[in-house]
Structure formats: C-alpha cells, structure tokens
Amino acid sequence: MSDWSKVQLHVVTGKGGTGKSTVASALALALAHKGKNVLLCEVEGRQGIARMFDVDPLPYGERRLTTGLPDADGGRGVVYALHIDAESALLEYLSMYYRLGRAGRALDRFGVIEFATTIAPGVRDVLLSGKVYEAVQRNSRNKGAIDYDAVVLDAPPTGRIAQFINVGGEVGGLAKVGPIKTQSDTMMKLFQSPQTAVHLVTLLEEMPVQETIDGIAELKKDRLPVGGVVVNMVRPRDLTADALAAARAGTLDRGAIEAEVKAAGIEVTPTLVDDLLLEAREHAERRALEDEQREVVRGLGVPTYELPRMTGGVDLGALYEFAGLLREQGMA
Template sequence: MTASALPVPRLHIVTGKGGTGKTSVAAALALALAGPGRRVLLAEVEGRQGIAPLFGTASLGYEERHLAAGAGGGEVFGQSVGADEALLDYLTMFYRLGSAGRALQKFGAIDFATTIAPGLRDILLTGKLKEAVSRTESGRMAYDAVVLDAPPTGRVVKFLNVTVESGRLAKTGPIGKHSRSVARLLHSSQMAVHLVTTPAAMPVQETVDAHRELMAADLPVGRIILNKVTGAKPAEITPDELEAGLASAGLVPDAALVAGLMSEYESARAEIRAVDAYRDRLEQLGRRVEELPLIPEGVDLSGLYQLARELTPRLGGQDAH
C-alpha cells in the first residue's frame, strides 16, 4: 500500500526532547492541516503555555478559541487542557454532577484525587482529546484534525498508554468503559505519534529510544521530523579554486584570507556530514523523515506559516505502523 493510500490520522501527537522545537512543529502542523473548509484544534497539556507566544496571543485556557487562519484557508483553534477542568467535564458527562462537581473543585477534592492517583490526570487529559476528536456539531465533525503538543519523548509512552492500564484495572463502570474507548483510539490508525528531533547526538538517540518504546507499546508512529536543519551542502572547492574566485572578484587572495575561508568551508562540510549521518540513522527506523529548516531569527507567526508551507505537500498519508 502506498503512503497516499493509507488512512490519514485525525489525532496527531507531536513529541520530542526539550529544545527540539516540538511546540513550533505542532503549531506548524496544525496550520498545514487546516486546508480549505477544515477546522483544526491545536491543544497543549500540563499548563505549558507554549502555543500562545507563537501566535502572539493571550494565554490559552480550557475554552477552545480561534487562533489563526490555516495555511490552506481553514481555521486553527487553540486550547490548554487542564486535568481539573477535564475532570469536571467527566463528572458532568458520566455522573451528571453539574454544580456539585464545581463545588468539589472549590474544596480541593479534584486536586486531591489527581494527586493520590497520578495516572488519573493523564486519563483525563487523553480522554479530553478523544472527546475533541469524536465530537460532532451540526451534523459534522467539530474538528477535522486535532494536534497535541504532547509531553516530551521521555514521558510520552506512559502518558498515552495509561488508559490501557486503567482499563485493565477497572473492568466495569464508567471509568473502565471510558478508558477502553480512549485506548482504542490511541492504538488505532486514527492516531499518529510524530517524533521531532534536531541533528544532534542526544535528541537523535532519544528519538530512537522513543520509537522503540512506542512500537513495544503498540502505539502508531507517524513521521520523524528532523527540525532546525541548517544550510545546503556546499560545492566541492579547492584552495586554488578559492584563490581564483577571490582574484576574479577583485580581492587579494593572500594566504591568511584563503586559510580562514577554507577553515570555514571545512567546518560547514563537517556539519553537513554530521546531519547526513543523523538522517541516515533515523531512516534506519523505517519511517519517513521530514526536514524543516532552522529559522535563525526565531519562530513567530510568520515562521510558523513558513514551516507549515514546508509540511503541506507532505501530508498525503502516514507510514504504516
């Protein structure tokens, strides 16, 4: 089966080691997925508040709100998913507590529950994502895609797999049923985990480790995104050719100038060779490796659209898992 024939996930989990730019990639992916007439939700968890600065807007809250026009003419909405609010939703949905649930929050009962049962927090957060993916409004899906700026690679498998463990423990009742429904989504072709890395030893190693852990947990892996790639491969040049080029430009090709320029040239070649080696290692995982350029001035809304344009032609499908 070709990549373009594979089902396109509706839930995109974006993870990576800290410093790899996973939040920027998640935001750019949301913009890229928002084609004509499409609505995309870009969410974050654990109070990170990394999305709002990229869009130049106020901090996100639990209420979904419009962030920007998509790169293809659709709409991108943003949300910061908190465990307390998600638990209130859960209590209202399954137990119809309503104002009683808010009273529990006021007295600190919700914070107490998520503290003594840490896994409950992740269940609530992933459950809210499942609700956003499956929600309908006016006879159509509320969102065509949901993108999550997820916890880093060192924690993402535990975060995504917590519903499997809770479903085994709670065989009956709303919690068990809810956990199993979320687990089915997270282990289906409707979801893909995209791994973001940079061309450096530690992030690449963490990506390789995360890929192995995701596969062992039977969680579907999407793309590997090699972010912050600098420059193009320089052409081959010798000192004699460099001297001739300097002379043709009207410069005096003295030995010190030629030696300094050749040193910079060799440094650039070494950096490119290192990037090639990291790319080769990632490709050995059997996944499509996408590359995004380094934006030297930093990523703002304009930079997000630039990255989104890089991603847009590549979204025809995902690798099989």
C-alpha cells in the same frame, strides 16, 4: 495526497529542545486546507501556542487562532487552539457525565479534585488525553461543539509519550471496573487505531535520534501507531560533497576563494579567509554527523520530513513557511 489523510489525531512528540511545539503548530497550519477545521492542543501548561502565535494566553476553551496555509487556489481552513489543564478537564468531565451537584462540591471541599489532578498517579494524564479524545470524537453531551477534521496535539516529550497516551495501561490497571475503565478502554481504541498517528520530532544529532529510536520501540510495544519522523533544524546543503570533503580535510583552495570573494566585491583580509575556511570546516564536520544520523533515521522505515534551521529564530512567518514545506513533502 497526504501521507496521513485518514488520520484524525496527530500527536507530536520529541526530545526537549527539538522544536516539537513549532512542528505541531506548523502541522496544524498545513492541515487546515480549504473548508477544514483543525484544532491545535497543548497540555503542558506552558502557553507555548499563545507565545508562538503572539496571542493572549489561551483559556480552557477552544479559540479561533488563525487561518491555515492557503491552498493553491487561495482557499484556507481555520485553526483553533485549546490549552488543556487537568483541573478544568476533570470538572468538565464530572459535569458532562455526573452533573456536578452536591457530590461535586464535596469532592472539591475534601481536596479530591486537587488530589486527582496533581497527585493521583496517571489520573492527570488520563484527564488531559481524555479531553483530547473528546475533541476528536465529539461527545453528544457537548452540544454545539465544533467537529474537527483534524486535531494536532503538542504532546509531552518522547520519554513520557507512551505513558501519556497509554491510558489503558495506567488507569485500566488501577480501575478494573466501572465507567472510568470503560471510558479509558474506548480512548485506547482510538489511540491505537489508524485514525491516530504519533509523529516524532528529532534533530540530526545522536541523542535525539537515539531517543526517537527508543520512543518508536516503546510506542510499538504499546501498539500505538507510529507516524512520521520530522527532522528539524537541518543545516543548509549548498556545498557539494567534494567541497565538504575538502573543507573537512582543510584542502579547500584558499587562493581561489580569495579571488572569488574579491570578485564578489568584498574586501579580502586574511582573517576573513581564515574565518570562512574555519566555518566551512566546522560546517562540514557537522554535516558529516548529520548525514550519519540521517542514515539512521532512514533506517527506521517510517516516512521522514525535513525542516531547515532558521538562523533568525522561528516567527509566525516561519511557521507558515514550515507548513508549506510539510505540505510539499506530503505530511499534510
């Protein structure tokens, strides 16, 4: 049973460099159980999804991306992808609600579209999150659109996330009446409901953990639902606590290691043993820091999930592996 089975909109955020796009992609694969349709969206204009899944750059339109991670019985769902840009979202919005006629062309001619999407404060964010909203709660005006069981948003980084989805605050404050106001209120209702979860990706390092703490506080302040914390790039943990302590203190038994390495059929040189001891020491130091930060993350009182560091980089196979790990840990 998934921890988030009631959630329809999974927002994945995190500090830059923590791998939030990787986690969002893996989560989409994990959520795509048999018979389910999952949409993976990106809004930052970086075409990260296309790169990660090795497909052509995504257009503004839902594309079948791949199939999900197989269930135990081999059944799998489908993952779709959508690249949202503000300008297309605005034009789609105008045609959906206002029929782009003379007024629409005039808006374009007078630079309003450009103004609204690049400059007007907050409007960009509303257009982007508005499209995400539309994908979650399909509009009757959008005929023939796919109904998704879950939508995963590869969202802006932690520092901007509350502002990004708190459209009520941004535009609500500027447009006090009128349809935009009503619509942003409806959007907020979804974003603040238990159907939404904002997951935060972090590393077990001081800065990203601090940013996660700050991010959670900010989400809570705006009454946005905090999801889980995904701890990414966790180091391997096959040394015992005793061995780690010895490695840190520099008291690992050099003779014993030499003998074992020799027994392993490897030519023992002093340089090699030095390397192994040094690597063990640095590893142990980092592990100690990780453990400290892990305690901090546990103290946050939200479900946490861990993904290992991939020394060879993250390829498509690794995404499925991560998806499997997220499922095992109950995230999907």
